[in-house]
Amino acid sequence: MQSPTSTAQGLSGSLFGAYTLPTFKFQPRRESVDWRRISALDVDRVARELDVAALQENIAGVTFCNLDREVCGRCGQPVDPVLLKVLRLAQLSIEYLLHCQDCLSTSVAQLEARLQASLGQQERGQQELGRQADELKGVREESRRRRKMISALQQLLLQTGAHSYHTCHLCDKTFMNATFLRGHIQRRHAGMVEGGKQRKQEQPVEEVLEELRAKLKWTQGELEAQREAERQRQLQEAEIIRQRETEAKKEFDEWKEKERAKLYGEIDKLKKLFWDEFKSVANQNSTLEEVPNLKDFSEFFS
Structure with missing residues (x-):
């Protein structure tokens, strides 16, 4: 039989877990026994009906009644000490079980509170997940829209081509149209443009003409060089085409000669085969007079 201390430790370890049992102390017995109430109670019926x-x-009343001064109603003698000890042990056991019942009720209430808190936290977590899912969906839609926009811009840039850009001749910057280029020159290179205009105005007419002649000569030289390069390229392409045609014709002639030689070889083989066959037939029928001379057949196949 387990002691109350071991029972309390078992309950504290297995049922209550992290919960601490309140301090337990047996209460004194001061109440008197209500004999009339106990006499009116049918114990067999209570046990039978689980009342x-x-x-x-x-x-x-049974747990906290004092039985020390009780005497027998018939003989007036005090209660047997052994029976009294059994009754007191039963009272202490019931009191301890009542204490355990209160602890269990408290633990159940605390666990229910924790369960409700966990359910609330879970619901808030689900709401947060739903909100984040909606945000993620919105971000994906925005990303998809921006990708489409970037793709459209890339297609537009590819369609416009590199020649549509306008490069500043005074720096390395490029612009989408001539208006932006003129604004850039007016903002960033106004002094250089005005100085260039003044220098051009100050230059003599002869120097300007000489400069134009030099530029024209250089341009003509570039055009001649490009024409010569184009002519050389065309000549090279024509030579390559002629060589390819010659090689193709040569290969065709070689193939034709091979096929002709192969055909003649097949014809010679057939002639030899027929000649051998006729020769064999002539040897087998040499006794017959109707067989023509083999020399005639040889002349026929020669």
């Missing part, structure tokens, strides 16, 4: 309500009504 827990009747037990709850009488459990406090």
